[in-house]
Amino acid sequence: MNIGDVSSRSGLPAKTIRYYEDIGLIRPHRSANGYRCFEEKDLHKLAFLGRARALGFTIEDCRTLLALYEDDSRASADVKQLALEHLSKIEAKIADLQAMRDTLRELVTSCAGDNRPDCPILKDLSGAE
Amino acid sequence: MNIGDVSSRSGLPAKTIRYYEDIGLIRPHRSANGYRCFEEKDLHKLAFLGRARALGFTIEDCRTLLALYEDDSRASADVKQLALEHLSKIEAKIADLQAMRDTLRELVTSCAGDNRPDCPILKDLSGAE
DNA sequence: CTTGACCTTCCTCTCACTGGAAGCCTCATA
DNA sequence: TATGAGGCTTCCAGTGAGAGGAAGGTCAAG
Incomplete structure (x- = not known):
């Protein structure tokens, strides 16, 4: 091929x-x-x-996974550990993004989105309290 | 300073x-x-x-936001649009990550994680049906 | 006078590719 | 047999958003 x-x-x-x-x-x-x-x-x-x-x-995870895959004497615990670590990174990322999403949603909702310059989004970014 | x-x-x-x-x-x-x-x-x-x-x-978004912030004659609609586009990208990323998380959770749950080589995670990655 | 904390520029590295240039190779068609 | 299209090769550069570090200038305190 x-x-x-x-x-x-x-x-x-x-x-x-x-x-x-x-x-x-x-x-x-x-x-x-x-x-x-x-x-x-x-x-x-x-x-x-x-x-x-x-x-x-990640690529490096993939390298490890491939090696485990090809190692007949592997312990499934090693695979599981790698997957668990990856899973927790993903969960952390989701949490980060959800926090951003929630803030953004609030800001977007509060913004009129018209011709006038007043904008709660910019106000928030500029550090209003 | x-x-x-x-x-x-x-x-x-x-x-x-x-x-x-x-x-x-x-x-x-x-x-x-x-x-x-x-x-x-x-x-x-x-x-x-x-x-x-x-x-x-993104940095380019930030550049635009700063310009809007400094433009007294801006329309809040422009800010809102930028924020909405960003919001939908974030939501898409969350959805992607959640799909990964769900699959990973299933795989992790089904893996014994012991000394034996049998591993449903590797089995799945290798294309088992 | 020295020491240590700052500051400067410049260069390289990250991650996982992607795009493009320049140049062979192969196959089908005229 | 020539030609053209499309596939293959290598190599170089760029992406985003900085981080790390080297080599060297500056400043205030002791």
């Missing part, structure tokens, strides 16, 4: 696949003409990476 | 303040010795920027 094939089959852009090779996540062979030559195993890895990234795992 | 003073009074790191000057958000004067020399007005702007950034507005 050439890169275009794995790209469409994995859903990852070719650029991303080259990048993953660059940073050592995959190691496709090369054909005589210099083209990358992917096997099913590579495609499988790429799909794995795509799903892990879609769950928000 | 030197940069250390505005830094502690605005809560922004000196690095950030220099960066904001670099990209043209503020234009402090210079003393004879080459030090940046901030007035109350600059401090006010920095505090404004700090609050806008804390609400998640």
Whole structure:
């Protein structure tokens, strides 16, 4: 398989696949003409990476997850711990964003949104009490 | 005021303040010795920027907000629109993160987290159906 | 005179790609 | 056989919003 094939089959852009090779996540062979030559195993890895990234795992997490995946003597506790840490980061981010959202909603609601210059949003940003 | 003073009074790191000057958000004067020399007005702007950034507005949004703030003939509708667009981006991000969180929670819950290698998290990432 | 706390500029690094340029390779068609 | 399109290669630069650090100037106190 050439890169275009794995790209469409994995859903990852070719650029991303080259990048993953660059940073050592995959190691496709090369054909005589210099083209990358992917096997099913590579495609499988790429799909794995795509799903892990879609769950928000960092590249370094993905590297660890792949290593665990390929280690038959892994302990599921290690995977779970990684996932739990990631989960708590996500939950923290959600909380941050929700706080922003709540403040913004209030501000937006209180702003008339007309032709006049008076604006509670700007007033709040400028430090009114 | 030197940069250390505005830094502690605005809560922004000196690095950030220099960066904001670099990209043209503020234009402090210079003393004879080459030090940046901030007035109350600059401090006010920095505090404004700090609050806008804390609400998640991008730097370019902040630039626009500052311009609106300083424009006495602004229409509050322009501010409101900017805030609404930002709000919907935040809401979209929250939704994305919540979807990740829900999936991760399920996976984490179903994983024994013991010494054995069997792991539903890896199984899911590897594309099991 | 020295010490330590500030301040300056400049350069590099982050993260996970994305875009683009310049140049091969391959295949189908005229 | 020439040509053109499309796919592949490498390499370089840019993204956002700063953070980290080196090398060196400045200032007040002891």
